[in-house]
Amino acid sequence: MKLKDLVFRTRSYRRFDESHLIDNKTLEDLVALARLSASGANRQPLKYLIYNTPVDCERLFPSLIWAAYLKEWCGPGHGERPTGYIVILGDKEIAEGFGVDHGITAQTIMLGATEKGLGGCMIASIMKDKLREDLNIPERFEILLVLALGKPVENVIVDEIKDGDVKYWRDEKGNHHVPKRPLNELIIKL
Amino acid sequence: MKLKDLVFRTRSYRRFDESHLIDNKTLEDLVALARLSASGANRQPLKYLIYNTPVDCERLFPSLIWAAYLKEWCGPGHGERPTGYIVILGDKEIAEGFGVDHGITAQTIMLGATEKGLGGCMIASIMKDKLREDLNIPERFEILLVLALGKPVENVIVDEIKDGDVKYWRDEKGNHHVPKRPLNELIIKL
Numbered sequence: 001m002k003l004k005d006l007v008f009r010t011r012s013y014r015r016f017d018e019s020h021l022i023d024n025k026t027l028e029d030l031v032a033l034a035r036l037s038a039s040g041a042n043r044q045p046l047k048y049l050i051y052n053t054p055v056d057c058e059r060l061f062p063s064l065i066w067a068a069y070l071k072e073w074c075g076p077g078h079g080e081r082p083t084g085y086i087v088i089l090g091d092k093e094i095a096e097g098f099g100v101d102h103g104i105t106a107q108t109i110m111l112g113a114t115e116k117g118l119g120g121c122m123i124a125s126i127m128k129d130k131l132r133e134d135l136n137i138p139e140r141f142e143i144l145l146v147l148a149l150g151k152p153v154e155n156v157i158v159d160e161i162k163d164g165d166v167k168y169w170r171d172e173k174g175n176h177h178v179p180k181r182p183l184n185e186l187i188i189k190l
Numbered sequence: 191m192k193l194k195d196l197v198f199r200t201r202s203y204r205r206f207d208e209s210h211l212i213d214n215k216t217l218e219d220l221v222a223l224a225r226l227s228a229s230g231a232n233r234q235p236l237k238y239l240i241y242n243t244p245v246d247c248e249r250l251f252p253s254l255i256w257a258a259y260l261k262e263w264c265g266p267g268h269g270e271r272p273t274g275y276i277v278i279l280g281d282k283e284i285a286e287g288f289g290v291d292h293g294i295t296a297q298t299i300m301l302g303a304t305e306k307g308l309g310g311c312m313i314a315s316i317m318k319d320k321l322r323e324d325l326n327i328p329e330r331f332e333i334l335l336v337l338a339l340g341k342p343v344e345n346v347i348v349d350e351i352k353d354g355d356v357k358y359w360r361d362e363k364g365n366h367h368v369p370k371r372p373l374n375e376l377i378i379k380l
Binding site for chain 2: 001010012031032038039043044047069100101105106108118134167178179181187
């Protein structure tokens with residue numbers, strides 16, 4: 001697939017077919033892509049936790065905060081929840097800060113997920129203390145991002161932004177609309 | 191190209207064929223990929239400056255700090271310098287912080303560059319005050335990353351890390367070696 005198509009199809013998905021399980025190998029393959037991505041000063045301070053059993057997914061789910069702009073929606077219900085997670089941690093024994101390493105690897109992983117017919121959402125709104133406790137994450141590791149993955153069951157439509165309003169929204173048919181700024185607003189001339 | 195190959199080929203390159211020019215359309219296409227990448231709370235606070243003329247490239251080059259681990263090398267000499275740059279800015283009128291948005295879009299752009307037969311380096315070590323002055327960047331914008339681009343003329347070899355030493359190095363033939371941690375060190379079990 002051309003990268004342009006892959007990037008276009010890598011939307012943030014928040015509802016999944018919960019009957020579609022993700023195997024270990026798939027998640028490991030995605031971390032293998034992250035492994036080969038750039039890292040500030042090549043320090044490679046990121047570590048990854050992978051989860052794909054229903055029991056583990058249930059342990060993780062309650063710590064995640066979903067779709068802040070959708071006020072009437074508290075996140076995916078039973079049957080539509082993610083079936084795999086990759087938790088990105090920063091190893092404080094390797095580096096004090098992690099720059100944008102986790103942005104670099106998260107995007108790589110999400111593009112890889114799309115290629116495998118999956119989709120998901122990078123989640124930074126996390127109840128970190130709760131997640132640390134529920135997953136027994138040692139203090140050595142900073143919790144940076146959770147990537148929620150599954151087989152998407154929602155339709156995401158990219159719109160051009162109107163009146164500067166960046167809020168995504170759902171229409172009456174359940175389509176998820178994401179307003180994006182036009183290219184000529186992003187490339188500035190000085 | 192499979193994403194795995196694209197990621198593998200997206201190495202950090204620091205020496206280029208300076209006779210290979212990059213046109214505006216190529217740089218705009220790369221920002222168009224960035225446009226469709228995820229952004230925290232969909233705020234899309236990033237702006238992009240693109241440069242591709244020899245005069246502009248000369249204005250930018252002196253503010254960049256190259257390859258800190260190569261103590262005897264001060265960066266690419268004349269004839270081997272980048273022929274295109276994308277400067278990623280954070281628009282402080284849109285957001286106070288930029289999370290890892292620039293990591294997400296930088297990786298997307300670098301993957302796109304590889305697909306187009308180009309390569310380059312994400313540079314965070316920047317003399318920002320100098321760059322701001324030389325390019326007349328208003329205070330409204332935070333300088334986040336510079337992506338240096340060109341047609342690579344160096345060979346980069348990915349090695350498995352030895353004794354935890356993350357420093358990249360050049361062998362006597364000029365090959366650039368990058369030690370990467372093995373996958374089983376990145377995926378941790380709790």
